[in-house]
Amino acid sequence: MNPQPLITTTEAVDKAFYVIFGISGIAFLGITVATVYLCWRYNRKRQPLPISQKDHNIWLEVTWTVIPSLLVMVMFWYGWEGYLSLRRIPDNAVPVTASARMWSWLFTYENGKTSDKLYVPVGQPVKVLIVAEDVLHSFYVPAFRVKRDCVPGMKNYAWFVADQPGSYDLFCAEYCGVGHSKMITTVEAIPAPEFAAWLNAKPLVTDIGKELLQKHGCLGCHSLDGSRMVGPSFQGIGGRQVVVTSNGEQRTLTTDNDYLRKAIVEPGADIVEGYPPAMPAYAGRIPEEDLTGIIDYLMGLNAEGTKVETKQEHEAAEPAGKAEPAEKTEETKPAEPKAAVSDPVSRGEELAGKNACLGCHSTDGSRRVGPSLKGLMGSERTVVKDGKTLKVQADASYLIRAIREPAAEVAEGYPAAMPPYPGLSDDDIKALQAWLETLK
Amino acid sequence: MSDVTATATSDRGFFDEAKYSGIFGWIFSTDHKRIGLLYFWCIVAFFCIGVVLGLLIRLELFAPGETIMGPQAYNAAFTLHGVIMIFLFIIPGIPAAFGNLIMPIQIGARDVAFPKLNLFSWYLYITGAIMAVTSLFTGGGPPDTGWTFYVPFSAQTSTNVSLAAMAVFFLGFSSILTGLNFVTTVHRLRTTGMTWMRIPLFTWSLYATAWIQILATPVIGITVALLFAERVIGAGLFDPTQGGDPIMFQHLFWIYSHPAVYIMVLPGMGVVSDIIPVFARKPAFGYKAIVVSSLAIAFAGSLVWAHHMYTSGMSDMAVLIFSFLTFIVAIPSAIKVFNWLATLYQGSILLDPPLLYALSFILLFTIGGLTGLVLGAAATDIHVHDTYFVVGHFHFVMFGGTGMAFFAAMHYWLPKIYGRMYDKTVATVAWGVIFIGFCILYITMMVVGMQGMPRRYWDYLPEFTGLNQLATVGSWILAIGLILMFVNVFRGIFKGDPAGANPWGGASLEWQISSPPTMENFGEEDPVVTHGPYDFKKAGIL
Numbered sequence: 001m002n003p004q005p006l007i008t009t010t011e012a013v014d015k016a017f018y019v020i021f022g023i024s025g026i027a028f029l030g031i032t033v034a035t036v037y038l039c040w041r042y043n044r045k046r047q048p049l050p051i052s053q054k055d056h057n058i059w060l061e062v063t064w065t066v067i068p069s070l071l072v073m074v075m076f077w078y079g080w081e082g083y084l085s086l087r088r089i090p091d092n093a094v095p096v097t098a099s100a101r102m103w104s105w106l107f108t109y110e111n112g113k114t115s116d117k118l119y120v121p122v123g124q125p126v127k128v129l130i131v132a133e134d135v136l137h138s139f140y141v142p143a144f145r146v147k148r149d150c151v152p153g154m155k156n157y158a159w160f161v162a163d164q165p166g167s168y169d170l171f172c173a174e175y176c177g178v179g180h181s182k183m184i185t186t187v188e189a190i191p192a193p194e195f196a197a198w199l200n201a202k203p204l205v206t207d208i209g210k211e212l213l214q215k216h217g218c219l220g221c222h223s224l225d226g227s228r229m230v231g232p233s234f235q236g237i238g239g240r241q242v243v244v245t246s247n248g249e250q251r252t253l254t255t256d257n258d259y260l261r262k263a264i265v266e267p268g269a270d271i272v273e274g275y276p277p278a279m280p281a282y283a284g285r286i287p288e289e290d291l292t293g294i295i296d297y298l299m300g301l302n303a304e305g306t307k308v309e310t311k312q313e314h315e316a317a318e319p320a321g322k323a324e325p326a327e328k329t330e331e332t333k334p335a336e337p338k339a340a341v342s343d344p345v346s347r348g349e350e351l352a353g354k355n356a357c358l359g360c361h362s363t364d365g366s367r368r369v370g371p372s373l374k375g376l377m378g379s380e381r382t383v384v385k386d387g388k389t390l391k392v393q394a395d396a397s398y399l400i401r402a403i404r405e406p407a408a409e410v411a412e413g414y415p416a417a418m419p420p421y422p423g424l425s426d427d428d429i430k431a432l433q434a435w436l437e438t439l440k
Numbered sequence: 441m442s443d444v445t446a447t448a449t450s451d452r453g454f455f456d457e458a459k460y461s462g463i464f465g466w467i468f469s470t471d472h473k474r475i476g477l478l479y480f481w482c483i484v485a486f487f488c489i490g491v492v493l494g495l496l497i498r499l500e501l502f503a504p505g506e507t508i509m510g511p512q513a514y515n516a517a518f519t520l521h522g523v524i525m526i527f528l529f530i531i532p533g534i535p536a537a538f539g540n541l542i543m544p545i546q547i548g549a550r551d552v553a554f555p556k557l558n559l560f561s562w563y564l565y566i567t568g569a570i571m572a573v574t575s576l577f578t579g580g581g582p583p584d585t586g587w588t589f590y591v592p593f594s595a596q597t598s599t600n601v602s603l604a605a606m607a608v609f610f611l612g613f614s615s616i617l618t619g620l621n622f623v624t625t626v627h628r629l630r631t632t633g634m635t636w637m638r639i640p641l642f643t644w645s646l647y648a649t650a651w652i653q654i655l656a657t658p659v660i661g662i663t664v665a666l667l668f669a670e671r672v673i674g675a676g677l678f679d680p681t682q683g684g685d686p687i688m689f690q691h692l693f694w695i696y697s698h699p700a701v702y703i704m705v706l707p708g709m710g711v712v713s714d715i716i717p718v719f720a721r722k723p724a725f726g727y728k729a730i731v732v733s734s735l736a737i738a739f740a741g742s743l744v745w746a747h748h749m750y751t752s753g754m755s756d757m758a759v760l761i762f763s764f765l766t767f768i769v770a771i772p773s774a775i776k777v778f779n780w781l782a783t784l785y786q787g788s789i790l791l792d793p794p795l796l797y798a799l800s801f802i803l804l805f806t807i808g809g810l811t812g813l814v815l816g817a818a819a820t821d822i823h824v825h826d827t828y829f830v831v832g833h834f835h836f837v838m839f840g841g842t843g844m845a846f847f848a849a850m851h852y853w854l855p856k857i858y859g860r861m862y863d864k865t866v867a868t869v870a871w872g873v874i875f876i877g878f879c880i881l882y883i884t885m886m887v888v889g890m891q892g893m894p895r896r897y898w899d900y901l902p903e904f905t906g907l908n909q910l911a912t913v914g915s916w917i918l919a920i921g922l923i924l925m926f927v928n929v930f931r932g933i934f935k936g937d938p939a940g941a942n943p944w945g946g947a948s949l950e951w952q953i954s955s956p957p958t959m960e961n962f963g964e965e966d967p968v969v970t971h972g973p974y975d976f977k978k979a980g981i982l
Contacts, residue, residue, distance in 0.1 A: 012819065016817055016819040016820050017814070017820050017823075020813055020814050020820060021814070024810035024811070024813060028806055028807065028810055031781065031802070031803070031806050032803060034781050035781060035784070035799060035802060035803065038781060038784040038785055038789070039784065039789055039791060043789050043790075043791065044788045044789055044790045047787070047788045048788060049721070049788050049982070050720070050721045050722050050787045050788045050982070051786040052722070052786045053722060053723055053976075054722075054725070055723035055724065055725055055726070055727060055974070056725065056726055056727070056728070056729075060782070061726050061779075064775065068770070068771055068774040068775075069771050072767040072768075072813070073767065075767065075813055076763060076764055076767040076816075076817060078817065078819070079763060079816070079818045079820055079821070080760060080763060080818050080819070081819070082817075082818070082819025082820070083750075083756075083759060083819040084756075085819070086822060087756055134596075135592045135593040135596065136591075136592070136686060138751060138826060140892070140894060142823065142827075142891065145819075145823040146822065147822050147823065147825055147826070148753070149751050149752045151680075151686055151753050152592055152680045152681075152686060153680020153681065153685070153686070154680070154686075154753050156753040169892065171892070171894045172894070173751075173825070173826040173827065173895075175515075175585075175586050175593070175826075175895075175896040176593060177515070177584070177593055177597065178511045178512050178584070179511070180515075180896060180897065180898070181894075181896075181897035181898045181899040182899065230511065276510070276511070276512045277598065278512070413680060413681070413683055414680075414681065
């Protein structure tokens, strides 16, 4: 803990506001009163001829140069001091990653849990790692006076502490396209014990489809309750008739699995009538499991309201991993002897396919969403950690870090887009390593 | 000021002396006054379009949710409002229109140094303007990036950003060539006796501005050319997945666009510095200090660009340096305000419309400048950056400053150019309505920004509704004032009573010749200057 009492970001910044507004207010009042008085006193009605033709006074001019110079330096200093408070992160800050994309937020906590609202414990500082997946956004919480841009390929940070429980508005402050003004969520400050309980709670099974929609930012533009947002609502989307424009031609079709898949990976192909062609293409940005999970969930929304079959969700939840680690180890255990007996290399390859690694990482050295896996093991990697660029050796422990907590160290020049895979066991990662060793 | 005898062959002066008839007499003329009027009318037309867009934006924000247009249309509306107001109104506004009309006369010249280049600059301006307008109706629809064209969004959007970027490129060239022309004119074409310290402050401000135009504008040309390359051939300079850096675009953009703020406001300061002495019957107080502060602003203003980027993720050291430099720029601006007030002191003040507009410049620009300190200070900027506070702030500087100075210049110099006077009472009423509407509109914006409402929001949270409605009502009052003002001025210059050569009692050269001026401004002989521009005693005014 800090030895001195914690100063909130709000207090630090507001001090500068008071100083600057105070000095400015007095200056403005002085200038206004002077202008009005001079225009009244020396009005031509009262003063038919000018009293003097004096056009300079060196001491007067020196005075009104020096005094404002001193005043602006005072204001500069208070501004800088407050800014430093925004940059010095208390040691005990809880880390959260805020990931911005068109047009929603995703917050990832230390244990891999994700949410679309930012949950924070009251009274405890929170360090927010700020990343963007597509274009510029800006993380802005007016109540805490913090703002930091989300820049693709860059890792920014901010911190704040909520000293009162409550719900605080969180805005995107950097213009990001048609859904910009809808990119609003909240900071939910809850007492620390409640926060701990929330953080460690498993999500309800029926929520997993919805969690996938949140995770990929779908709900920023599509509602579940039929209300109109940037894009059409998901309510009753499965099997409904839609009018779309494809290559300038209008046609009507019925939504099915194939339609939904195309609408996600290649949204520009068929634009739903009455909506802007605003959706970014998800091709290469969404693991296959998540994609099928979302499609199944959406088709289910029509048939059974908000209820969905659980079988599909289990598959869907896998890459997110957070709900399933225990279950998954059980699943893999019987398979393990077989895998261990057989080739760890082929098991690694199988895991890579199953977990959709190859959606973003090539094996032939070509560039995709993430760096290529070719020649990865044993090479020297340049990564960005906490905003600093450093070089690390790609060894076994690096691999574990890169898979379990990919956002902590991001390969330089790549977006911080990879979701954490806490569901992979140490043995799984060893198998992956064995397979990676072969990719020279 | 000099021994000039107006040799008016006709009371319509240069209007009756054209090489060609009809429209060709205008678009092929190299006379600085005709080119100035070409600019003036185009600029006023674009200003009106910009105002209409601004009113539509305010109307959409009258209530949360969709009021009159959808989000895509709204984004296009504020982008166009910004592009038109910045590149087609404020930047060329005072220098290209009133600079061309008045500056050569003020220094006793018969035209600018390169008259044909001057006409070419206008053609570039019109070409850029036509391209900007064309971008609305062609390609993927009107640009939706905001006037700042930030990447990666501007590189990805399917709207017609490429053409708009090229339009900015052409407009930039127009601005550079005008700057070049003005610097040369001031250096080479001053008449006998027009020493540097006898140059009217308006011309001085144009001279300082011209240097920024020459030195900074090429950077915006480069920036939009790179953006064009990014869009058309995927150059990847700003794309992090290809090793580029989006922050670099912001640096390049603001290296021009911050000095551009001074391109916009310095000429306005020049107008005010010229008007106040005339209506107070007193020489400009601290003439040399005003000159030096113009040059200081031009220089120091080129070193503060990254104060638009405190939240961008650039280093804290950069924030420290740019915040410090930003406060340094505040000092010469403050000096000017004190000098203007000291000019009023012990004078004999006539509150005619040009002075009223000039005084509203001082007050509104002061608010703009002081709220700029909030944005220059690192901590406070973090909170208000990219909120409506910024929108309110720069409208105070740009509209309250440059816009008011443009109106002041209109009321001050158009009677000289057209030889006729508008109705002063109506002009005063219009001024009052504009001032009230302006304050309601933009002070409210700053308040809602302090509360945290981000800018460029098509929709907003219900808690911001009341203030947004107040701001929209302010925009209606402002619009009524503007209509009243324009109708009155334009009616006046075509149908008003003859204004006479020197309606305000000015001592600088433009008031010593006939209204309207003749083709080459002065008669057979060049004027000889024997005293300063505000020496009302020697000019025989007092």
